[in-house]
Amino acid sequence: MSLENLYSETRTFPPPEQLAADANIKAGEYTEADDDRLAYWAKQAERLTWTKPWDEVLDWSNPPFAKWFIGGELNVAYNCVDRHVEAGRGDKVAIHWEGEPGDTRTITYAELLKLVSQAANTLTELGVGAGDRVAIYLPMIPEAAVAMLACARIGATHSVVFGGFSVDALSTRIQDADAKLVITADGGYRRGKPSALKPTVDEAVALCPSIENVLVVRRTGQDVAWTDKDKWWHETVEQAGTEHEAQPFDSEHPLFILYTSGTTGKPKGILHTTGGYLTQTSYTHNAVFDLKPETDVYWCTADIGWVTGHSYIVYGPLSNGATQVMYEGTPDTPGRDRFWQIVDKYKVSILYTAPTLIRTMMKWGDDIPAGYDLSSLRILGSVGEPINPEAWIWYRKNIGHDRTPVVDTWWQTETGSVMISPLPGVTASKPGSAMTALPGISADVVDDTAESVPNGGGGFLVLREPWPSMLRTIWGDDKRFIDTYWSRFGAGAGQGDEWIYFAGDGAKRDEDGSIWLLGRVDDVMLISGHNISTTEVESALVSHPSVAESAVVGATDPTTGQAIVAFVIPRGNVDTAGDAGEQLTVDLRNHVAKKLGPIAKPRQIMLVAELPKTRSGKIMRRLLKDVAEHRSLGDVTTLQDSAVMDLISAGMKTTK
Numbered sequence: 001m002s003l004e005n006l007y008s009e010t011r012t013f014p015p016p017e018q019l020a021a022d023a024n025i026k027a028g029e030y031t032e033a034d035d036d037r038l039a040y041w042a043k044q045a046e047r048l049t050w051t052k053p054w055d056e057v058l059d060w061s062n063p064p065f066a067k068w069f070i071g072g073e074l075n076v077a078y079n080c081v082d083r084h085v086e087a088g089r090g091d092k093v094a095i096h097w098e099g100e101p102g103d104t105r106t107i108t109y110a111e112l113l114k115l116v117s118q119a120a121n122t123l124t125e126l127g128v129g130a131g132d133r134v135a136i137y138l139p140m141i142p143e144a145a146v147a148m149l150a151c152a153r154i155g156a157t158h159s160v161v162f163g164g165f166s167v168d169a170l171s172t173r174i175q176d177a178d179a180k181l182v183i184t185a186d187g188g189y190r191r192g193k194p195s196a197l198k199p200t201v202d203e204a205v206a207l208c209p210s211i212e213n214v215l216v217v218r219r220t221g222q223d224v225a226w227t228d229k230d231k232w233w234h235e236t237v238e239q240a241g242t243e244h245e246a247q248p249f250d251s252e253h254p255l256f257i258l259y260t261s262g263t264t265g266k267p268k269g270i271l272h273t274t275g276g277y278l279t280q281t282s283y284t285h286n287a288v289f290d291l292k293p294e295t296d297v298y299w300c301t302a303d304i305g306w307v308t309g310h311s312y313i314v315y316g317p318l319s320n321g322a323t324q325v326m327y328e329g330t331p332d333t334p335g336r337d338r339f340w341q342i343v344d345k346y347k348v349s350i351l352y353t354a355p356t357l358i359r360t361m362m363k364w365g366d367d368i369p370a371g372y373d374l375s376s377l378r379i380l381g382s383v384g385e386p387i388n389p390e391a392w393i394w395y396r397k398n399i400g401h402d403r404t405p406v407v408d409t410w411w412q413t414e415t416g417s418v419m420i421s422p423l424p425g426v427t428a429s430k431p432g433s434a435m436t437a438l439p440g441i442s443a444d445v446v447d448d449t450a451e452s453v454p455n456g457g458g459g460f461l462v463l464r465e466p467w468p469s470m471l472r473t474i475w476g477d478d479k480r481f482i483d484t485y486w487s488r489f490g491a492g493a494g495q496g497d498e499w500i501y502f503a504g505d506g507a508k509r510d511e512d513g514s515i516w517l518l519g520r521v522d523d524v525m526l527i528s529g530h531n532i533s534t535t536e537v538e539s540a541l542v543s544h545p546s547v548a549e550s551a552v553v554g555a556t557d558p559t560t561g562q563a564i565v566a567f568v569i570p571r572g573n574v575d576t577a578g579d580a581g582e583q584l585t586v587d588l589r590n591h592v593a594k595k596l597g598p599i600a601k602p603r604q605i606m607l608v609a610e611l612p613k614t615r616s617g618k619i620m621r622r623l624l625k626d627v628a629e630h631r632s633l634g635d636v637t638t639l640q641d642s643a644v645m646d647l648i649s650a651g652m653k654t655t656k
């Protein structure tokens, strides 16, 4: 497959001079890492405190099963908490927590150490030990981070399940990992009211005989049913001893299992281990966000149930001794200004969020962020989906006031940490491009035969060399691990002896060699013999001033093989009633044809109020394709709001 390269972008944004001069990472690190990749990673591993040094950096003798920092020992929680306290920074704020109803908590590193130690003592008393699995099903409250760190501290492997998931999703994840304990809460606040979690856990636990105990945090105070497996957090953890000595674990000790978002199908239980994972999350959090732990206030808006929450709320920032904001609720509670109010209140300097939120903010209108003082911001990040160039520009302009670098970070649950991203003090970024692989990472864009495509070409995104925070396997399913990631190219496909990781995403390299992510390979459309990415057409649509967000799919077509069907959310101020709506769809079809060429002109455009998204906010194009092809819908269990699909299907029928 070679992907058409239709979208061209000429705007570039070099780093602000002062930021470049003071940056944690300078341009020289790319060559340093190229010269000796393993030496570069060994140097990064020294950011951490190891109780026993490693003998060898990488063991790749049994590919695709990697081992990093072999023989080394460390404790993840010690690295994230204790050592900052020991270094005299115990009074530094680790977490400024903001509850949805407006209640707050401030937790210093010294207090975090106490909480994590108490939780570790309680887990031990409940019979949880090294290697046991613990399911965590919590809202965005500090106890979520405490629970994860307590597991890490005693060597138990956590499996965090997003607090919005159903009984079925929770119980299958508990069963897959054979977990012994669930840590949950009575509920959490969502959209202005308490939303219960405990009943879901009760039903799930009834299906999971492996669970011996359920630890329940009281957050909302709502009534809960009680079984003899249940223990209150405040009657156990908060009464437990505050001293706990962290034991070292092997660098390859399992740290956590996390199931992928399920955008493309059944989630996979991704296994991450200790030393390599913490090395790369710590390194990337320092490099990509240029973190200055003494002065920055960092805020990542992800949920702890996703990998972004694991790597860039818990392990990366805390290992670096950062001060961060953690927010419990939704961006529109009590009003659509909540995010900007939080940035203003805590003087957030680094903000890391997702394109879905940026496009939602675009839809809500520029005047909302304009009402707040956002001058503390100095770096903006994006993750989760390709960011359309116009959304990137909107983010930089309306949130960053044209001063802040925007880092578009490409990575996956499987990669554990950021892999492709600008460096804010080095890279002249282009809106919509993740730019280049970080130092020490070898990303490539290849054709069907694993040959690198030349500049100007498009194809498959692959990773050619193992990296420290790579997944070690799919939990309990080595075969699926090999089949999914290693069997498309290279040795795993019977071609040569190089093991090549296939990410599942399409990408292109522009004339300067910068990398542009073009969405899932499975979503690529075949129009009259041309492979066209959904991302480019969506970006062309979003570049129209009336459009906030769009999703594009290829639907079977008798003449062209597939034809482009686009679903478009107009910006808040756009009139779409009657003829105005008709006219807008005509204009948009022409706009795309003008921007990308006639081949990319959508056959049909539907104006919609919402798009189907996963719980992590990613567009589920496969469902839209089902609609466009008049099929019944596939698996909808990871869908955020199933009513959206009913509305879209009804709309589709009336427009033939």
Ligand code: ATP
Residues within 6 Å of the ligand: 260, 261, 262, 263, 264, 265, 266, 267, 268, 306, 307, 382, 383, 384, 385, 386, 387, 408, 409, 410, 411, 412, 413, 414, 434, 503, 504, 505, 517, 518, 519, 520, 616, 618
């Ligand atoms: P599943 O694998 O179960 O379908 P998922 O791929 O959505 O779920 P994640 O691991 O959360 O689960 O998401 C990783 C994917 O998100 C990447 O493979 C890519 O498609 C997309 N992605 C993440 N960041 C970016 C980015 N900066 N630019 C483009 N795409 C991105």
Ligand code: MG
Residues within 6 Å of the ligand: 260, 412, 504
């Ligand atoms: Mg994926």
